[in-house]
Amino acid sequence: MKILLILILIAAVFYMAQHFLSTKAKAGAADNIATGEKFLTANASKDGVKTTVSGLQYLVLTQGTGTEHPATRDKVTVHYHGTLLDGTVFDSSLDRG
Secondary structure (H helix, E strand, C coil), X not given: CXXXXXXXXXXXXXXXXXXXXXXXXXXXXXXXXXXXXXXXXXXXCCCCEEECCCCCEEECCCCCCCCCCCCCCXXXXXXXXXXXXXXXXXXXXXXXX
């Protein structure tokens, strides 16, 4: 009987901890979404920033001067630098070389 009571107590504590962590994560996610939407709105109004139909925003830093242009199925090499809102770099073709 004591073992059953202990198991029920452990299960209750585990459930409460999971519920607390889940609620906290959902609140953090909502804050992150709001921050991201605010950034995208402000960023879209900056000079030269283009927004695609999918919502991707980009800025051409240096326009190419070549006369040859890739066709639809051509493979191209591009450089990019992806950062989070706090400035943390999550991927960069330049850093990899």
